[in-house]
Amino acid sequence: MGVTTFKGGVHPYDGKDLAKDQAIVELKPQGLMVYPLSQHIGAPAKPLVAKGDRVLVGQKLAEAGGFISSPVICSVSGTVKAIEKRLSAGGAMVDAIVVDNDQQYEAIEGFGQARDYTKLSREEIVNIVKDAGIVGLGGAGFPTHVKLAPKDINKIDYFIVNGAECEPFLTSDYRDMMETPEKIIGGLKVVLSIFPNAKGLICIEDNKPEAVKLLSEKAQGESKIEVVSLKTKYPQGGERQLIFATTGRKINSSMLPADAGCIVDNADTMVAIYEAVCESKPLVRKILTVTGDAVAKPGNFKVPLGMNYQEIIDQAGGFKGDPEKIICGGPMMGIPLFKLDVPVAKNSSSILAFLHDQVSAQPTTACINCGRCVEACPENLIPTMLMKAALSKDTEKFSTLYGMECIECGCCSYVCPAKRPLTQGFKEMKRRVNAERKAAAEKKKAEEAKAAETKTTEEVKK
Incomplete structure (x- = not known):
């Protein structure tokens, strides 16, 4: 195997003890749901609904707007209230579909129906992933169906599952690995069925020994899957660093991982692929870490896409005091938030709140x-x-x-x-x-x- 690390990097305080032992709790929204049409790298999605339409859980609200694009799926049932500009977590006003949640959670026909991936063709699996609206759930938001359709599938040697979660304070992927390891391995088996020459690598930093042990036990008997323990160092979860650490291969800004015979996807993306292909559930949820010394009850939460950040904070127990800094994402690469009246998107990963802003001080x-x-x-x-x-x-x-x-x-x-x-x-x-x-x-x-x-x-x- 590779060298399991890379040159450079840093060792910041990881802050994971605040939330890593908190099991994932599912939250139900009460207010309006907002679905931005740009929740991914590439062209914005194109609306398929109009004001006044009744919509269901699992229904496609907007279709992909190009080859590198992704559909937007409804996570509740209710009525389309508006299609208008709304504030995103990135600070921009973006086109969005606003749905009035009726609290019934009525789903489309076939939602949650079991399906045998071994009876599906490669094209069928890729189309299911595309129609499910799945993108990279580690933060980048690159449409997953595009990754699953490289020019030559025979040149892909490694499918790398990124379970490093090297950003300080974030623990949602860790909880995914501890609570749904079968789905991570199941999702990996689905994508490996597409690539005849590929080996699956589940990569986890060695500060998560419980996850390394559990995934290793679950992967026993899987000849094409290996769990790799990586040295704990930021940014070990970076795509280039992960590929080099596990394979010794290098890529640069002019290359795609596929050019080096690799495809990289986040651990939760594997869960989403399993749920879409094997359980007929498109992407309608996100696992978020809500943590920091300003949060009353740090934890990990399963929330519907489109849910309001403020509502999540309220249901998570609120703040201990007035936070000086709130971040969407990790402290190293996240975006400062000035308002919590923004919706959860596919590329959301966490809400961090701190009583003191150590950087600006x-x-x-x-x-x-x-x-x-x-x-x-x-x-x-x-x-x-x-x-x-x-x-x-x-x-x-x-x-x-x-x-x-x-x-x-x-x-x-x-x-x-x-x-x-x-x-x-x-x-x-x-x-x-x-x-x-x-x-x-x-x-x-x-x-x-x-x-x-x-x-x-x-x-x-x-």
Whole structure:
């Protein structure tokens, strides 16, 4: 097997003791349900319903808007109240379908019906996953059916299940592994049936020995499945780091994991695949960790997609006091929340609330050239030089220094004694570079079209 770790990375306080032993509790929403049409990487979904329509659990509210897109499925029964702009956890106003929950939870015909995946073709399995609206549930939100349809299925050697959960405080995947290991292995067996040459690797950091032991016991007798214990280090769960740690293979920003013979999916995504293919249940729920020292009762919760964050906090016992910082996602890569009036989406992973904002409380000073950021970077970049390019908005220099390889993990910012906002600077520069590249491509396309038109006009004149 591979080297089970990677160069660089950091060891932040993991904070997992707050919620890791709290079993998953299912919550039922009382208020309106909001379903953003963009809950995934790629094109937004296109509405299939209109205001006033009655909808059911498992019904498709919106269809995929392109090849890289994903449907949106209703998680309650009720009436479509509106299709309008709503605030997302990312801070943007996005198109969304608003449903008035009738508390009946009436489902579509066939919802929950058992199905034998061994009697399904590869195409049928991929289409079921697509129609179920499944995307990567670890946070990225890449449509899973696209991952399951690489150019050459025979070149896939490894299907890697990401159970690392390296972000501090997050424990939802751990609870999934402890409570539904059969579904994780079942989902992996479903996808392995698609790839004749692939071996399944269930990868778990060694700070979760109970999960390693349990999954290993459940995988006994499965010749194509192996449980791999990884060294605990952030960002061990990063796609590139996971592939290198388990296989020794490397990928970069211009490659897909499939180019290295690998496919990576989150542990809860395996559960979703099992439920969709074997239980006829499309993706209508999310497992969230709600934790932090400001949370009265930290825990892990199974909530319907579209449920309001504030309602989740209320049902989870509320706050101990007024939190100075609330984060959607983990503390390393999550997004600060300024309002809790936002809906749970497929790419939601946690709600963290802290009484004190330790980051903003520390002043930023000048770089002291200590080199700690260089040592910590898992991509072997030089953050000090990248930051100089970022401050001067020199996109050419930033690209030359391989800035587009930054995975925005936050390791450099974490170890910086000067508390410089390195990661934020690199995020902004990557957006700037991508915008310039898009503008250049559009300009080139327009010039080529004009040249072709001129050539046609000249030929007509002749």
